[in-house]
Amino acid sequence: MRRETVASVERVPHGSSDDPAVLDFSANTNPLVPEGIERVYREAFDASRRYAPEPPAAYAAAAAAYVDCDPAQVIPTPGGLAAIRRAVELAVSEGDTALVPAPSFGEYAREVRLQGGTPEFVPATDLLDADPSGHALAVVCNPNNPTGAAYDDDALHAFAARCRDAGTLLLVDEAFLGFTDRPSLAGTEGVVVARSLTKLFGLPGIRTGFAVATGEWHDALATARRPWNVSVPALRTGAFCMRREGFVAETRERVAEERERLREALSEWFAVHDSAAPFLLLDVGDRDPAALCEAALAEGVALRDATTFRGLDSHVRVAVRLPEEHDRLLAVLEAIDA
Template sequence: MAIPHEHGGNVFAVARNLGLAPERIIDFSASINPLGMAPGVREALTQSLDRLLHYPDKGAAELKQALAAYHGVDPAEIAVANGSTELIHLLPRTFPGRKALVVAPAFAEYALALERAGWQIDYFTLSPDVDFALDPAALGERLKAGYDMLFLCNPGNPAGNLLPLQDVTRVIDLCRESGTFLVLDEAFMDFCEEESAKHLVRGNPRAVLLRSMTKFFGIPGLRLGYAIAAAETVAQIVAQQDPWNVNTAAQVAGIASLADEGYCVRTRSYIDEERARLAAALAEIPGLQVFSGRANYLLVRILRQGVSARQLREALLAKGILIRDCGNFQGLDASFFRVAVRLEGEDDLLLRALVEALR
């Protein structure tokens, strides 16, 4: 049976259904930096308004230079996009194949992109009973069945688990040995940048690393993402992209975000501290199991019989709090939900609402 393609962050639709202003809802369903945009982004956008009289820089040259400096790669190894979702949908249409393997639970757009391109999809499902650990040897055996493309997200979404770099290195080697094109989605890796595999894929023509500026840099409304890959692979991707795919405001915001090193340091420090506090508090609520994570969200399982994540979501919505029901993720059931790490006061509101709802 097909898994429904749903997402968190649908705060506008939820607000309309409730007859509320979006600002009245505390959105824990979308994992966006609670500190907001980098301070210089607003000013940079204001100063760039006159640029909107012109077409965007088609090649996003200045943004590519900024990204290359940020990651220590060559600009020719970067393809920028209208969010990393553009790239997710582009890759199955750009690189030949018919059979794909998705490491699950996973972002629903992988399957949707593959379906639209006519690919057959299989899943390599990780178990919550072992904290969603990946066994490279078992994956290697599965790849022997003959897969043209593998989708892997690290840190996992929605699990939040961080695969050790040595395991990711082994996956890269396994894909090379089996002739499988690897799509490694690091949409949340900015929160633990030191664990990135970016320097392992840039010389591999059969691998692409995806990154997003939505989550860490707090600009989801501008839609900005990019890929890091070998220069020849990037050239193939760019050849398939629509012209002017990244607007001027997104380019300006991206450059300003990358320039603020202090913002990056503050974000990582705050998320690490608040995530640990929120996880400990959630674990103290009877009937909940919290999974460890390294991103800006936590996956939680309801252990109490007769209570589903959907029911809990509806109960919290009555209090203006929106969580992510994870029952539609491949490999998860109706007992799982995800919450973003937000500001301390907002997290405290969530905790109190959960205690009341689970009495």
């Protein structure tokens, strides 16, 4: 990326609150973490006095088992967004275009612009029907953020095949796929998959993730990766988390049950989008989303004003958390609506 290009690209807003007194429904991270994770993190201190293993083979093996791919296809990264940036850097040159879903995660378009490219927005619901020909990159978020919609697996593979035929890299962000039992596209030819451990394992401050790619895209990502690009504590905790199959299964079951309970309750006030993710997108109708978020925050509850997502003007997003926290959320919304 060039300094002149970067100067013209603004940052994009995100959810999350750093106030410990606030019940945060604006960020889509698991409120629970795997048992034993603190011990693993603390035990990583002694190993942190040395450089991380290079390459981090144990972490790659855990990631490969987690998404069912070959360990040699895994490129460790400090979070899913680092994987996204590196893929966009390698695919997009100045003057290129990229197919980007909307509404969706704002960083996709930003990363394309940082490389001097132009995002060509396609409705997220229609993305897999788009023609990738002539584009350097196509991006899919599965399940999509902020709508929560998950794509059909056969349709995804068909789109990946069309991208391969067109010579277009397909970047699939699977940050929330771990909350579902749907298969990953990891290991699919012509596809770079970006995975984050932030959301499912509730550890946003430990920057851990990875990319998966094959062929020339894998070789380019592996060569471009900085040595020691993921810290020892991140490697140790990340590998530990990805082996916690029981925690993953319990989280999926809880999220599915609580998401449905929350959807039914919120439907009393709002139009609620179907979701396969750990969040729900609400159309608040004639209400002012910003005012609704401000009123909830005054009661100690943070919501995500979703009007910052392209194409949304009457929406709020809420994370799926714990039953007692949902009771608090519903009580606050009832009081505001009264």
